[in-house]
Amino acid sequence: MIYKVSYVVIGKPHLGEIVNLEAPPRVGDRVQVGGEPCEVIEVIDLIPPRENFAYLHVTCRPVQEKK
């Protein structure tokens, strides 16, 4: 399965990102969106899957990386 994922970062004028992944993101995952560290807080099916493609929308919140 290929997961076409739309990422949006909550609470800031962030550009978001669209990318294909081999595994679906899960709530609690740490990801880089637009080059910034974020935590996944919601994953929803954006539209029904088509053949070997699934379409997800992921909402993230910014996190501060530990120094």
Next chain:
Amino acid sequence: MSVTDLLQQSELFLGLTTRQVEQIAALGQEVAYQAGDVIVREGDPSDEIYVICSGTVEVEVSRGAIADVSGPPRLTSLARLGQGQVFGEMALVDRGVRSATVRCVKDGTALYAIPRQALWMLCDSDHHIGYVVMRNIAADLSFKLRHRNLRMRLVGGEA
């Protein structure tokens, strides 16, 4: 991984056979960019559609630019696109000039560039390929619009 394998990772070719994707792959070539490189510039003529094989690009539009005023236009980022994504597809459909500037974000970003005219001719000569490619372009544009709408709703700002 072969070019055909890479292209089959893109939604643009979903529903086509390996042989049909090979036909499309034969039309184009792989090109590499470094971070900061401008791949296409808003307002320029459009000749190619691009599939991202690896790396990341950023899509930007100018705001408030007036042709007679000197200085660089203010650019607003719309989205970043990663592996498997497509850009330049609007020009394939409407043959207009580039609607946005696309800039490379990661060194070594690899794209597959397919000449618009050659792809258009293939779609004209093989209507099944043409139908599938156009349907997939419509689906991709719809996905990008949904992404933008959700982003607007969450950030409460301008797209």
